[in-house]
Amino acid sequence: MKDTLNDTVTDARGGAARGAGGNAGAEWQPIAYRLRWRPEGILPGAHPGHGEGAEGQFRRHVPLLRQPDPRRIDLRVSLRDPFGELHVRQFAPRRTVPVAALVDLSGSMRFGGAVAGRVADLCALVALSAVRAGDSFALFGADARLREEVTLPLARRRGLEEEVRERLLTARPGGTGTEGLMDAAARLPGRRGLVFLISDFLMPPVALERLLDALWRHDVVPVILRDGGVEERLPRWGLIELGDLETGRARLVVMRPGLRARWIEAAAARRRALAALFARRGLRPVELGDALDADALAQRLMEG
Amino acid sequence: MSGAGGTIEALTRNWGVDYPLVLALAVLAVLPLLAGVFARRGLPALELVPADPLSRAVALVLRLAGAVAVLALVLGLAGLHRREQGIEREGTGAHLVLLLDRSSSMDNSFADRAPTGDQESKSAAARRLLAEFVGRRPHDRMAVAAFSTSPMPVLPLTDHHEVVEAAIDAIDRPGLAFTDVGRGLALAFSTFAGDTDETSRAVLLVSDGAALVDRRVQEALRDAATRTPVHLYWLFLRSRGAKSIFEVPPPGEDTPQANPERHLHLFLQTLGVPYRAFEATSPQAVADAIAEIDRQETRPIRYVERIPRRDFARPAFAVAGAALALLMAAKLAERRLSPAGHAPAGHGANRAGETATPPAQRRAA
Numbered sequence: 211m212k213d214t215l216n217d218t219v220t221d222a223r224g225g226a227a228r229g230a231g232g233n234a235g236a237e238w239q240p241i242a243y244r245l246r247w248r249p250e251g252i253l254p255g256a257h258p259g260h261g262e263g264a265e266g267q268f269r270r271h272v273p274l275l276r277q278p279d280p281r282r283i284d285l286r287v288s289l290r291d292p293f294g295e296l297h298v299r300q301f302a303p304r305r306t307v308p309v310a311a312l313v314d315l316s317g318s319m320r321f322g323g324a325v326a327g328r329v330a331d332l333c334a335l336v337a338l339s340a341v342r343a344g345d346s347f348a349l350f351g352a353d354a355r356l357r358e359e360v361t362l363p364l365a366r367r368r369g370l371e372e373e374v375r376e377r378l379l380t381a382r383p384g385g386t387g388t389e390g391l392m393d394a395a396a397r398l399p400g401r402r403g404l405v406f407l408i409s410d411f412l413m414p415p416v417a418l419e420r421l422l423d424a425l426w427r428h429d430v431v432p433v434i435l436r437d438g439g440v441e442e443r444l445p446r447w448g449l450i451e452l453g454d455l456e457t458g459r460a461r462l463v464v465m466r467p468g469l470r471a472r473w474i475e476a477a478a479a480r481r482r483a484l485a486a487l488f489a490r491r492g493l494r495p496v497e498l499g500d501a502l503d504a505d506a507l508a509q510r511l512m513e514g
Numbered sequence: 515m516s517g518a519g520g521t522i523e524a525l526t527r528n529w530g531v532d533y534p535l536v537l538a539l540a541v542l543a544v545l546p547l548l549a550g551v552f553a554r555r556g557l558p559a560l561e562l563v564p565a566d567p568l569s570r571a572v573a574l575v576l577r578l579a580g581a582v583a584v585l586a587l588v589l590g591l592a593g594l595h596r597r598e599q600g601i602e603r604e605g606t607g608a609h610l611v612l613l614l615d616r617s618s619s620m621d622n623s624f625a626d627r628a629p630t631g632d633q634e635s636k637s638a639a640a641r642r643l644l645a646e647f648v649g650r651r652p653h654d655r656m657a658v659a660a661f662s663t664s665p666m667p668v669l670p671l672t673d674h675h676e677v678v679e680a681a682i683d684a685i686d687r688p689g690l691a692f693t694d695v696g697r698g699l700a701l702a703f704s705t706f707a708g709d710t711d712e713t714s715r716a717v718l719l720v721s722d723g724a725a726l727v728d729r730r731v732q733e734a735l736r737d738a739a740t741r742t743p744v745h746l747y748w749l750f751l752r753s754r755g756a757k758s759i760f761e762v763p764p765p766g767e768d769t770p771q772a773n774p775e776r777h778l779h780l781f782l783q784t785l786g787v788p789y790r791a792f793e794a795t796s797p798q799a800v801a802d803a804i805a806e807i808d809r810q811e812t813r814p815i816r817y818v819e820r821i822p823r824r825d826f827a828r829p830a831f832a833v834a835g836a837a838l839a840l841l842m843a844a845k846l847a848e849r850r851l852s853p854a855g856h857a858p859a860g861h862g863a864n865r866a867g868e869t870a871t872p873p874a875q876r877r878a879a
Contacts, residue, residue, distance in 0.1 A: 318558035322853025412559045439853035440562055448849030449572070451552035454560040461560055462552065462573035465849060472564040480562075500854030 238331070238371075240339040241504060243404070243511035245307060247429065250401045255306030256343040263303030271297040308364055308399050309340040310348040310428075311374075312391055314409030315357055317456035319383040321410075322437050322500075329408055330378035331502040332433065336406060338371040349374050350397065351381055352390025364399065386456045388413050388421065395424040408433040408498070411484055422491055431511075432488055432495040434481070441477050444470050532593030539588045546580020551841055555851045576844050583837035590830035600818040608714040608745075609671055610654050611702040612644065612678075614685045615721035616662040617693040621686070622753065636751045637686040640720050644682045647804045648675055657705045658682065661698025671705060673819065693723055695778055696731035703738035715744040718807060722751040725774050727781060739785040746782060747807050748791040750775065758793055 258267040274296040340347040351360025405428040620637040658668040658681040759779040770777040792803030
């Protein structure tokens, strides 16, 4: 099936199916996300920021002498004060936050059409949510180098999610290594932002540590891509010739229940090691399974 | 390099092919080593797969099976065969030529008349006893020759005793007319002509009479006897009434024409080879004589057996078939991975932009 991006003709398959997941773009509702930190910046947005604002999220009461703003005097609190001091409400200003998605486009991401499927879904959903919340969104795709054709600079225009989806649908993951993600990290804005790092994290731990060091400034949400095709949906018996999507090396594997169990155990061990690595840095990863689970993502993002 | 040359020389000495040009196709055997029979399924990283020696072994075996199949097919098409060759064997015993008289007088009984009732003809007795004799001497190599009007080579020297027994079985067929001992003996001597090793050779002449030996044949026999030292045994099946070869007749009657057997005996004594004659007047005496020969002829022998050319095309095709069956079984056992978001026929490394239909839409369609 050809991609039906600019296809206005409705076909028997149900017409406006866009993208690899077959999910129409309109199906996704924007999800809310909270930050555990206060973004800097000056643009009004949706997140409680630094400094003092006139409205928005209530922060605390301060004496009138500290903040001489008689319009915000809280009478009830002032009357309850035994010292008769006048109290003023102080609010957090609402600011925008830059949101970025760093997508690993190395050869291993070709497996199962992940980039054109659930990764595109996720990035489009995040872009949609960011734009609706007034935040700006940037997309960076990289393998061994930064891939300009899969890169969108920070923007908050409408329809950005469709652009993001289109970029990712036409992206051809290939190449080895994730060095380009370092360049992407360098191109992120200087103020703290929310960064989704989307990869299968099969890179060497040293490279991952370096990448996370480069992203020290930002609030990183690692999105771990996993595929049931190489875990629970492995065949029990049979012969499979496997080819490494990055290096091209091939190996024949004689599948049998014992080996399958060892394989799944190794995958679980790798995931535990990865979780430990993220936990040392205080990062809480999101798992992206065979399909994008928007509800789980929303819950995770609302937890901050 | 010389080792390789020696190997090739040794190979081509014993093995050959009918169509050498077909062997050029053997280079195709590298193809299975370069490409397997399986469709390659993409995997994010081979490090995901736990190390597995069995898988490595199976992969190696399948690659080799492909190469072996190609090689075996090529060899089969080229017509591989093992050349005719000689195998040196060891045995104890002798090289023995049974020289059998097939003249018609052999068909009579020892009473020199047509056998009746329970009487045994001379040839039948000889057959029975010789068969036992051959059965008792499994390591001998025997040749069989017969003579009558002219000598008949029946078997060359062989150690296939079933053939010898068959030849002996045939000596009581009705015989022919005359008895030409001299040329028969010449034929027996010539059997050993190609024989060069130091085994004991013996000629066992089974006859019931004799005729004059031609002068020229006598000379030839003397020559042959000096060239090939043999032991000569004459089993004289003497009919009742016939003169013994040992008794000296009165002078005047001692002429070759009147007493050919005795004169053959005298002639054989002058050949200069170890010679013994046994007179057998009854089946029992024949048995004694054969037992005596049996005792005499026991020396270790080494001989070369000729083995005919043997074609190996059929085994080669069988090997190729087995290898291909193995590959076929492996191919039928092939499975695929089922990555997310893919139709079951999906290939791991597909084009980005190739899309798969989610289940809900498949149902809708």
